[in-house]
Amino acid sequence: MTENIVIVGGGTGGTVLANRLTDDLAAEIDAGDVRVTLVTDTPEQTYKPAFLYVAFGKKTLAEARRPVADLVDTSRVDLRIDRVTGIDTDAKHLDLDGDLRRLDYDHLVLAMGAQLVPDEVPGLVEGGHHFYGPEGAEALRDALAEFTEGHLVLSVVGVPHMCPAAPVEFVLMADAWFRERGLRDDIDITYTYPIQRAHGIKSIAEWATEEFAERDIRLETFFNADEVDPENRTIHTLEGTELDYDLLVAIPPHAGNDMIREAGLGDDGWVAVDKHTLEAKDAENVYAIGDVADVPTSKAGSVAHYEAGVVADRLAATVRGQLPTATFDGKTVCFIESGMDEATFVEFAYGDEPVVREPSTLLHWGKLAYNESYWLTARGLL
Numbered sequence: 042m043t044e045n046i047v048i049v050g051g052g053t054g055g056t057v058l059a060n061r062l063t064d065d066l067a068a069e070i071d072a073g074d075v076r077v078t079l080v081t082d083t084p085e086q087t088y089k090p091a092f093l094y095v096a097f098g099k100k101t102l103a104e105a106r107r108p109v110a111d112l113v114d115t116s117r118v119d120l121r122i123d124r125v126t127g128i129d130t131d132a133k134h135l136d137l138d139g140d141l142r143r144l145d146y147d148h149l150v151l152a153m154g155a156q157l158v159p160d161e162v163p164g165l166v167e168g169g170h171h172f173y174g175p176e177g178a179e180a181l182r183d184a185l186a187e188f189t190e191g192h193l194v195l196s197v198v199g200v201p202h203m204c205p206a207a208p209v210e211f212v213l214m215a216d217a218w219f220r221e222r223g224l225r226d227d228i229d230i231t232y233t234y235p236i237q238r239a240h241g242i243k244s245i246a247e248w249a250t251e252e253f254a255e256r257d258i259r260l261e262t263f264f265n266a267d268e269v270d271p272e273n274r275t276i277h278t279l280e281g282t283e284l285d286y287d288l289l290v291a292i293p294p295h296a297g298n299d300m301i302r303e304a305g306l307g308d309d310g311w312v313a314v315d316k317h318t319l320e321a322k323d324a325e326n327v328y329a330i331g332d333v334a335d336v337p338t339s340k341a342g343s344v345a346h347y348e349a350g351v352v353a354d355r356l357a358a359t360v361r362g363q364l365p366t367a368t369f370d371g372k373t374v375c376f377i378e379s380g381m382d383e384a385t386f387v388e389f390a391y392g393d394e395p396v397v398r399e400p401s402t403l404l405h406w407g408k409l410a411y412n413e414s415y416w417l418t419a420r421g422l423l
């Protein structure tokens with residue numbers, strides 16, 4: 042009997058996993074004992090970290106995209122460009138948007154990422170820019186190019202959000218970029234964060250707070266945007282305060298997936314998983330990796346990558362009739378740009394307090410080199 046492994050989502054986690062499985066289970070796939078199906082709703086994968094550079098005119102969207110069919114071995118992976126619209130974990134099948142037939146699975150891995158829900162905050166769509174999606178990053182590039190004086194506000198609207206360091210990177214890059222162009226004296230920069238410090242991780246928050254102070258970037262904590270008034274260019278907060286802006290760059294609220302809630306896999310739309318095994322808590326033979334999983338670490342590509350390796354090992358053991366033993370320790374690595382030509386780097390696992398390294402040009406080049414080699418990672422080669 043053929044064991045059907047179905048992966049939903051052809052982003053970082055889904056493609057790394059598909060490639061790890063075709064490597065580890067090549068013999069079983071070729072013998073017809075295992076089938077790997079990857080269902081994803083867009084024919085191209087977009088490398089989201091590139092959006093930060095698109096906003097400053099340093100990269101184009103075309104450079105950030107590759108066909109998923111070029112990233113996986115389609116002789117061993119059944120690639121379906123389709124949207125999954127429903128999950129039945131009792132009958133073990135998925136509903137597909139463009140295919141009347143249902144797709145059965147024996148083992149399911151959910152890797153659908155996170156969704157942006159900017160319309161949860163009234164006025165945010167009309168009044169704010171962002172760099173968390175392709176169109177947003179391009180529109181922000183044009184707005185930044187025209188912005189020569191006034192108040193730039195970067196507001197993180199709700200947690201969790203993808204890449205917790207990206208908002209810090211954005212303001213440090215903006216500061217350097219405006220200085221390079223001789224505009225910094227005419228531009229005030231404010232960074233707002235919803236909790237009591239500048240970042241969820243204490244050591245990163247302390248480092249960012251010092252950097253902000255040195256560069257004259259204002260920091261507002263306990264700042265939860267409730268409504269944006271685009272006409273008067275004002276943000277109103279749940280705390281009852283107001284902040285005026287000339288250019289608002291907001292990190293939009295993020296959401297999991299209604300389908301997850303409807304399938305009983307997670308009340309808040311993120312899949313409730315065991316943080317070490319990545320198995321769904323509320324269904325059998327279901328895993329979740331990447332941003333859609335509710336593990337207590339960053340929503341980051343590095344996390345999706347390491348989780349994919351763990352799930353590949355566990356699935357390979359399971360289909361061979363062995364007890365799966367691989368576990369995820371929360372490993373997260375992150376380069377953080379601290380200007381236009383310097384960066385720092387942190388690495389940590391569950392419960393660790395990362396050490397923030399001294400920023401350097403070498404680490405900045407390390408981040409750019411990683412960005413260039415990302416497609417090797419997605420192919421499972423790094």
Ligand SMILES: Cc1cc2nc3c(=O)[nH]c(=O)nc-3n(C[C@H](O)[C@H](O)[C@H](O)COP(=O)(O)OP(=O)(O)OC[C@H]3O[C@@H](n4cnc5c(N)ncnc54)[C@H](O)[C@@H]3O)c2cc1C
Binds near residue numbers: 090172343344
């Ligand atoms: C501006 C920005 C900067 C970032 N910088 C970094 C960084 O420097 N380092 C880092 O590690 N991470 C960074 N990240 C985060 C990183 O991009 C994500 O954490 C990573 O992409 C998560 O991978 P994933 O596989 O979980 O989801 P994704 O890569 O988002 O892939 C999900 C895929 O699932 C598909 N999908 C969704 N729903 C369905 C459905 N119902 N049916 C079929 N397919 C579906 C989507 O179309 C998508 O292709 C950044 C993110 C942003 C936005």
